[in-house]
Amino acid sequence: MVEACELVDEALQNESSWQRAEEHRARFGGGGRYYGTSVGAIRASLRDTLRRFPELTHDEITALSSLLWAADVYERRLAAVILLQSRLDVLIVSDLTRLEGFLRSSAVDELSFVLARDVIRPLVLSLGDRDRARAESVVARWSESESPGLRRAAQIAAADS
Template sequence: MAAPRIREACDLVDEALQYESSWRRAEEHRAMFGEGTAYYGASVGAIRATLRDTLRRFPDLTHDEITALSSLLWEVDVYERRLAAVILLQSHLDVLVVTDLTRLEGFLRSSGVDELGLALARDVIRPLLHSLADRDRSRADTVIARWTESEDLLLRRAAQTAAYDS
């Protein structure tokens, strides 16, 4: 269970994304990415601004709080919430550690939209791999190697994308 302040931060993000929504953009996203996910229709700019504003209200979040907030955002199958989770993690790469690959794997498996998996692999997992050294890098390479052998197409694609230029 997330701390009350992290739940509050998630609720603020969700409310702002719904406020910034556009049924027209939601329909465009549905046409582009498919039916399996819900769409608010908020722009990427609105998502970034929402996160910036929310993080100003909750400064100095720890690793555990960042990852908990990303999980709360991800747990509801709404494209904009999940993209907010990716952007949140991308903006806090400095706190991520090798063991976060387990959480990221769960995100990949449940992403529902190929674009989210690609963004996660390209903008979070690849830079995380580049930041690791020695034993942590070896552990990460083992995880990525397992993903390349997975029956899950999204995991195989993520492994290929994340390992690019590794």
């Protein structure tokens, strides 16, 4: 998955703009670095990468998301969220552990919000009874966390569930 991550990262950097990077920094704050890549370019880079690697398994999708998230770069982390959002069908309840790590390490509130709204909440809602009960207990634990990001994610994930 390192090759796939490098392809995404290279595309993100090629589509970057210092003006957009400054706009992102002003909008989202100083947490991490910014390439200045548009959401459309992020989606296109993921689409191209997934075409090159069409049969990614659950483990490969989650590994790629972790590799993208590992660099404290807004656009790479947003790419990880969009990847997971696009492949919700392969996610399972135990992936909440990885997602909790993403939430804990996110320096940008917007990323945590999008992750909770577009990945965690739909994942919880898609699970069968037994796994959903497990997921809801994880989300309930988050709601009691000392971490404001986890508490916000719990509120979003539990909304309308």
